[in-house]
Amino acid sequence: MKMFTTSRSQLIKNIINFSENELSNYSKKRNFDFGPPHKNVSKLSPYLRTRFISEEEVLKIAVSKNNIKNIEKFIEEIFWRTYWRGWLESHPWIYHEYLDTSKHQLLPKKTGIKCFDKWKEELIDTGYLHNHSRMWFASIWIFTLGYSWQSGAEFFKRNLLDFCPASNTLGWRWVAGLQTINKPYLALSDNINHFTNGRFNPIGQLNEKVKLNYIEQNSSHVLTFIKPEKIEFKNFDNIGIILNRNDLSLNHIFKNKEITYECCVYSNEHENKLINEFNKNIIQDIIENNKNFEITENHNQIFNWLANKKIKNLILPYETVGNKIFNIEKFKNKLKQLNIQYNFFLRDWDRNAFPYATKGFFKFKKNIPNLINLAKI
């Protein structure tokens, strides 16, 4: 059976199953990488990243099957991605600096470090790696093999089904000792042996002692996150929504408010075959379940769709740092020429959380109970 379904109804069944059978043990077992099919973790990241399903929907199911007190760790993990995305909004230059560095790195077929070689294979074959293995892998990449963290982040970017500019860049920086300054994450053979349940024991193969001397930069210029204006769309006519990999369920918000809209799904090519197929298949599932939705593959098709549907008010998912698709001058100018109003819609989930994500996660997480209340979970 494939590890990642591309059907939303099957995904919901999987979440119910995970919530009923695995979630109560999640906090105890989540750090173990027992190997595929990774039943002890949710494997929800490719869906949450694209919001094929939203954080609220997942947590509503989880909470309906468990006492909320017993799943605090899972809720906290869900908020990690929100936190990283929010943090990058207030430190965008960190991403731009990453983009500006050279990232090419030729990888040897085999390094001789069995766990590392296996994780590399697993990532390429499945598009997924367990969180702990991502940490070990990144640490070995940087401190044992001596490659740059940027080239490692690029390797993940090219292969992860769930690639998220914020979680990936900041995850790599965290391992490298740049997020929590000079506190790198060191992969230790004992720890790998224990948390892989004895599958791997790279004793004597890893660089387990590192001393860093970076100078703190992160806190020097923090931008205040400026929330886009909140608009009530109740009285707007001819609304069109473009779903894309930044949010594939944004239309649900409008459906729940009984606002009428037309919808198209923007589907672009990915050079990685596995990721391309996954993306296309989840979009196909949306189209099959919404007969009046259309697929668009380029700007021309979008402008034709806008004209055919006589759209006057266009809604697009908000584009956080690293996720630009349509928030570009050429596209926006064309909309203006066509007299189409546009709005990059920020979900309340992000609107409420991002202002708290300027410092460390420890500080951010104190707001989680309030954020959960605001989301009515």
Ligand SMILES: Cc1cc2nc3c(=O)[nH]c(=O)nc-3n(C[C@H](O)[C@H](O)[C@H](O)COP(=O)(O)OP(=O)(O)OC[C@H]3O[C@@H](n4cnc5c(N)ncnc54)[C@H](O)[C@@H]3O)c2cc1C
């Ligand atoms: C170097 C490195 C790179 C990473 N790159 C990405 C990335 O590109 N995209 C991505 O979504 N995650 C990334 N992560 C975070 C994390 O590894 C994955 O989100 C997680 O492994 C996904 O598996 P899961 O859904 O089974 O997680 P679960 O343990 O079931 O967690 C549930 C959800 O919580 C969120 N989550 C959990 N841990 C983290 C975390 N540390 N950071 C952010 N969100 C988290 C995810 O949305 C996940 O689906 C990275 C971590 C590291 C160390």
